[in-house]
Amino acid sequence: xxxxxxxxxxxxxxxxxxxIDLDVASGEIVTVVGANGAGxxxxxxxxxxxxxxxxGSIVFRGEALTTVPAHARVRRGLAQSPxxxxxFTNLTVEENLRLGAYLFADDKVxxxxxxxxxxxxILKEKKNLAAGGLSGGxxxxxxxxxxxxxxxxxxxxxxxxxxLAPILVAQIFDxxxxxxxxxxxxxxxxxxxxxxxxxxxxGYVMETGRITxxxxxxxLIADExxxxxxxxx
Amino acid sequence: xxxxxxFLLSGITVGAVYALVALGFTIIYNASDVVNFAQGExxxxxxxxxxFAHAAGLxxxxxxxxxxxxxxxxxxxxxxxxIEPARGAPVVSLIIITIGASIFIRxxxxxxxxxxxxxxxxxxxxxxxLIGGATILPQSLWVIAxxxxxxxxxxxxFTRTLIGRAVLATAxxxxxxxxxxINTNYVxxxxxxxSAAIGALAGVLVTPITLTxxxxxxxxxxxGFAAAMLGGMGNPKGALVGGxxxxxLEAMTAGYISSQYKDAAAFVVILAVLxxxxxxxxxxxxxxxx
Numbered sequence: 001x002x003x004x005x006x007x008x009x010x011x012x013x014x015x016x017x018x019x020i021d022l023d024v025a026s027g028e029i030v031t032v033v034g035a036n037g038a039g040x041x042x043x044x045x046x047x048x049x050x051x052x053x054x055x056g057s058i059v060f061r062g063e064a065l066t067t068v069p070a071h072a073r074v075r076r077g078l079a080q081s082p083x084x085x086x087x088f089t090n091l092t093v094e095e096n097l098r099l100g101a102y103l104f105a106d107d108k109v110x111x112x113x114x115x116x117x118x119x120x121x122i123l124k125e126k127k128n129l130a131a132g133g134l135s136g137g138x139x140x141x142x143x144x145x146x147x148x149x150x151x152x153x154x155x156x157x158x159x160x161x162x163x164l165a166p167i168l169v170a171q172i173f174d175x176x177x178x179x180x181x182x183x184x185x186x187x188x189x190x191x192x193x194x195x196x197x198x199x200x201x202x203g204y205v206m207e208t209g210r211i212t213x214x215x216x217x218x219x220l221i222a223d224e225x226x227x228x229x230x231x232x233x
Numbered sequence: 234x235x236x237x238x239x240f241l242l243s244g245i246t247v248g249a250v251y252a253l254v255a256l257g258f259t260i261i262y263n264a265s266d267v268v269n270f271a272q273g274e275x276x277x278x279x280x281x282x283x284x285f286a287h288a289a290g291l292x293x294x295x296x297x298x299x300x301x302x303x304x305x306x307x308x309x310x311x312x313x314x315x316i317e318p319a320r321g322a323p324v325v326s327l328i329i330i331t332i333g334a335s336i337f338i339r340x341x342x343x344x345x346x347x348x349x350x351x352x353x354x355x356x357x358x359x360x361x362x363l364i365g366g367a368t369i370l371p372q373s374l375w376v377i378a379x380x381x382x383x384x385x386x387x388x389x390x391f392t393r394t395l396i397g398r399a400v401l402a403t404a405x406x407x408x409x410x411x412x413x414x415i416n417t418n419y420v421x422x423x424x425x426x427x428s429a430a431i432g433a434l435a436g437v438l439v440t441p442i443t444l445t446x447x448x449x450x451x452x453x454x455x456x457g458f459a460a461a462m463l464g465g466m467g468n469p470k471g472a473l474v475g476g477x478x479x480x481x482l483e484a485m486t487a488g489y490i491s492s493q494y495k496d497a498a499a500f501v502v503i504l505a506v507l508x509x510x511x512x513x514x515x516x517x518x519x520x521x522x523x
Contacts, residue, residue: 050408074414086409088402099402102395103414150414 248480
């Protein structure tokens with residue numbers, strides 16, 4: 001579904017991705033784990049089109065994406081739930097969700113919104129409040145729910161567990177797992193390697209802009225080096 | 234008593250003009266946080282283009298329509314040629330670009346048209362209407378109706394339409410807007426086209442009363458900006474109320490004190506309001522978490 005080859009990207013003169021190869025098959029949950037600063041977020045930004053690519057290719061459902069602008073990638077079924085607080089703080093929770101389905105104007109939008117509220121009941125309670133007033137965890141849920149409103153065939157999730165209380169982390173990973181039943185392919189980028197690998201089918205390990213290991217999630221979780229470096233076991 | 238009513242009526246007329254200019258500011262500000270100081274030039278262009286199209290033999294409604302469309306096109310060109318290439322620059326730099334654009338438009342208008350003062354006929358004649366001992370020009374009613382109509386349309390646009398909320402979303406977080414599929418370049422183009430069209434409409438409506446020439450834009454932009462600040466930048470309701478208040482304040486000062494002090498009195502009140510309410514009367518509180 002999504003194939004990345006030789007992807008390079010830079011901030012000014014500093015290259016942060018040194019040729020990333022990665023693929024995600026339809027229906028899979030694939031995770032990219034790695035330490036802070038490894039380039040994981042930059043990778044997702046390249047995929048969603050908000051960070052320029054200096055070389056390499058991104059092919060999504062058979063179509064080269066590198067020259068497609070960010071807003072048009074959403075239309076093709078690739079949606080990103082961005083890291084941190086990239087929500088519309090001045091608009092209400094409900095307006096944020098409605099804008100998530102910006103490309104659609106049919107009856108299904110309302111059903112999708114109800115589904116989102118069922119997935120995150122707290123958002124329903126606060127639907128008329130300005131999104132800027134939500135807690136960090138609630139904003140994270142809103143970002144995920146908003147990305148799902150775009151009816152993606154592939155969802156890019158950036159650090160969904162970052163900065164959350166442990167009970168919320170478990171809840172977020174349950175949500176990620178449940179996306180499989182909804183036929184949504186997931187590319188999950190995480191520092192929380194253990195949580196991410198437990199819900200993923202396959203995983204990649206990223207270090208300073210390079211993929212250093214790849215394999216089935218169960219194998220990675222059992223790997224001595226990974227356990228030592230990322231899982232603290 | 235008729236005196237008070239007379240001052241009130243002329244205040245409301247002037248205020249409606251300020252409100253129209255302030256409403257033009259609202260859209261671009263909402264889409265980009267940029268205060269477009271070329272807004273007054275759009276008003277000037279609306280009047281000037283209508284005059285010259287009318288003088289060339291076109292019927293007045295058609296001339297006005299052409300003026301609005303051409304001005305909207307100039308607004309789009311301003312965005313494409315001056316604002317979009319500077320994307321990523323701080324908002325202050327963009328505001329300075331709009332000041333430069335306003336000087337450029339003023340200069341170009343002198344060359345393309347002329348430096349004379351112009352007027353075209355009022356829409357419904359010049360016979361004043363008598364209301365309770367005071368009089369009002371029929372054209373003033375057109376101006377007031379125009380301001381109200383633009384206000385209602387904008388209010389519906391921002392609160393009831395998806396594209397209106399997309400404009401707000403683009404200003405709030407451009408990256409996130411792109412990530413939900415909003416074409417932010419299109420939103421900016423649309424905002425400039427709408428702002429310019431509203432400005433031109435204001436020019437079409439007021440020229441029979443206030444006359445027009447290449448240099449009327451600057452004063453209107455300043456007054457419209459003051460009105461928008463008073464009401465709360467970015468809020469159509471604030472633009473309308475701020476414009477009317479400013480107009481009435483000026484008219485009352487001119488009537489009861491001295492017309493020399495009308496600007497001063499208006500700005501003293503604005504300063505006082507902004508000291509107490511820095512967001513303006515209807516400005517939204519910022520709810521960003523840091």
